[in-house]
Amino acid sequence: MVVRPARHIENVRYAIRNVVAEAHRLETQGQHILYLNIGDPLKFDFQTPPHLIEAVHRAMRDGHNGYAPSAGILTAREAISRECANRGIPNISPDDVVVTTGASEALELALTALLDPGERVLLPSPGYPLYNALMAKLSTEGVPYSLDEENGWSLDLEEIDRLCTPGTRAILLCNPNNPTGAVLDREVLEGLLEIARRRGLVILSDEIYDKLIYDKPHVATASLATDVPILTFNGLSKGYLACGWRVGWMVFCNAHLMPELRAAVQRLADARLCGPAPQQYAIAPALDGPQDHIPEMMARLRRRRDLMVRRINAIPGLSVVEPAAAFYAMPRLQLPGVTSDEAFVMSLLRETGVLFVHGSGFGQKPGTTHFRVVFLPPEDILTAAFDRLEAFVHAHHAR
Template identity: 85%
Template sequence: MVRPAKHIENVRYAIRNVVAEANRLEAQGRRILFLNIGDPLKFDFQTPPHLIEAVHRAMRDGHNGYAPSAGIPAAREAIARECTRIGIPGVAPSDVVVTSGASEALELALTALLEPGDSVLLPCPGYPLYSALMAKLSARGVPYTLDEEHGWTLDLEEIDALCTPSTRALLLCNPNNPTGAVLDRKVLEGLLELARRRGLVILSDEIYDKLLYDKAHTPTASLATDVPIITFNGLSKAYVACGWRMGWLVFCNSHLMPELKSAVMRLADARLCAPAPQQYAIQPALEGPQEHIPEMMKRMRSRRDLMVRRINATPGLSVVEPAAAFYAMVRLQLPGVTDDEQFVLSLLRETGVLFVHGSGFGQKAGTQHFRVVFLPPEDILTMAFDRLEAFVRERYLTGTHLKA
C-alpha cells in the first residue's frame, strides 16, 4: 500500500464533500436544490458578453500558447490602474502576478512566505481553502474569531493575544465568505496598527469587493503605506467567470517585501503561467462596461432579503444580514442539535435541500451553523426554505415552546 503524506490528512473541503451524498441521491432520481456553492453560473447569471468576445478574439488571434509567467502586460497594467482607481497607492504592473484563480494566488504567496511550523492567523469562520493550504505547507493556521453578536466583526485584542514569535501573517477575507460581512474602516486601521507593531504581513482576500448591498468596502491596502500587504482578487465572482480560473495577487507597498516578491515570481516561473486566452478578458473586465454588476446586485438584494426574512421567521434559526456577496451563516439553536454536519445531511436526505455545515468553515466552540448560498431564483429559494421550515418544525419542535 502506498501511503500519502501525513500532512494531507487534515485537508478537507466541506463545500464539495457534502456534494457526494447529494450526487448519490440525485442518481436515485431525487431532485436536489443546491444552495451550497458560490457559482453564479449555476443559476440565472451570465458572463458579460464583452468578456466572452475578448477571450474568443484572443483565441482567434492565436494567443493560445504559454503566456508570460506573471501575466500578459495588458492584464498587469489594467490591474495596477484598478488599484489606483480604488485608492491603493504606488502599485506598478511589476507588482502584479496573474494566476489560475485567486486560489493559486493565495497558494503562491503562502508557499513563498512560510516555513514548516510557521503560523498564520485565519478568520473563523473562514473559507476552507485557507486551512487546507496550511496543512499542505505543514504550517499552522491559528483561528481568530469573527463575532456573530456584533455583525461578524473581529476582536483586535484577541488577535493580538494569538500572536507568537512564529506568526508570520494575518489573512483577511473582506468582504467575507461565508458570512457576507464587511469590516469597518476603523477595524481595518486597528488591524494595520497591530500588524505594524507585530511585524506581520497582511494577506487580504477581496474577491467580493464589488458585490456590495449598502455598506462600502475599504481596500485594506488603501489605508497604509508602511505595512506589507498582498491583495487577492479575480474575475470569478463580480465578473461571473468562475470556470476561467482568472485571479491575481498584488504586492502593495512592495518596497517592504522585495525578497518575498522575488520568491513568488520564481514560483510563478516554475509553474509556467495562468491560462493565456482568458487573460485577455482582464482589461475589458476592469475597464469596460460594468452594468451587469448593479443589475446582478439588484436581483441579489431581493434574494438576500427573502433569505433573511425566511430564516429569521423559522423557529430555532437566525441569521445576521449579509452586507456583501451571496452567502450567510445561519445559526442553529434547536433541541438536540449538536452536530451541524449531521443536521445538513439529514435535511438533504429528507428534503433534497443542500447547505454546507458550519463546522466545515470553523465556528465558535459550542455553536452550530450552516452556510446558505442565496444565488438561486426566488422560486427555488422559497421552495428550499419551505422545506427547511417544515423539516425543522416536524423533527425538532413538536412539543417544544420555541417561537411559533
C-alpha cells in the same frame, strides 16, 4: 503494496464539495436536489458579460493560445494597477502584479513563498476552507481568530493581538467574508494594520467579493497604509461572473517593504509557467469596460438576500445576520437535540433534497452550530428550499 499518502494532508477537508457526493448519490435514486451549497453564479440565472467572452474569443482567434509570461500579460497587469489606483491603493506598477490560475493559486504562491514549516498565520473563523487546506499542505500552522456573530461577524482586535507569537508571520483577511457575507469597518482595518505594523506582520487580504456590495462600503485594506506589507488577492470569478476561467491575481502593495518575497513568488510563478493565457485578455475589458452587469446582478441578489433573511429569521430556533456583501450567509441553529450541524445538514438533505453546507466546515465558535446558505438561486427555488427547511424543523425539532 499499499502506497501511503503524505501525513501532512490527513486533515485536509473541503466541506463545500464533500457534501455534494451524497447529493449526487440521492439524485441517482431519483431525488430532486435544491443546491444552495456552492458559490457559482453561473449555475443559476447569471451570465458572463458578453464583451468578456468576445475578448477571450478574439484572443484565441488571434493566436494567443501559447504560454503567457509567468507573471501575466502586460495589458492585464496594467489594468489591475489602474484598478488599484481607482480603489485608493497608491503606487502599484504592473511589476507588482502576478496573474494566476484563480485567486486560490495566488494565495498558494504567496503562502508557499512566505512560510517555513511550523510558522503561523492567523486565519478567520468562520473562513474559506481553502486557507486551512493550504496550511496543512505546507506543514504550517493556521491559528483561528474568531469572527463575532453578535457584532455583525466583525473581528476582535484584542484577540488577534493576543494570538500573535514570535512564530506568527501574517494575518489573513477575507473581506468581504465567505461564508458570512460580512464587511469589515474601516476602523477595524486600521486597528488590524496597527497590530501588523507593531509586530512586523504581513497582511494577506482576500478581496474577491469586493464588487458585490449591498449598502455598507468596502474599503480596500491596502488603501489605508503605506508602511505595512500587504498582499491583495482578487480575480474575475465572482464580480465578473467567470468562475470557470480561473483568472485571479495578487498585488504586492507597498512592494518596497518585501522585495525578497516578491522575487520568491516570481520564482514560483516561473516554475509553473503561467496562468491560462487566452482568458487573461479579458482582464482589461473587465476592469476598464462596461460595469452594467454589476448593479443588475446586485439588484437581483438584494431581493434574494432579503427573502433569505426574512424566511430564516421566521423559523423558530434559526437566526441569521444580514449579509452586507456577496451571496452567502451563516444562519445559526439553536434547536433542541441539534448538537452536530453536519448531521443536521445531511438529515435535511436526505429527507427534503435541500443542500446547505455545515458551519463546522468553515469554523465556528465552540458550542455553536451553523450552516452556510448560498442565496444565488431565483426566488422560486429559494422559496421552495425554505418551505422544506421550515417543515423539516417543525417536524423534527419543534420546541
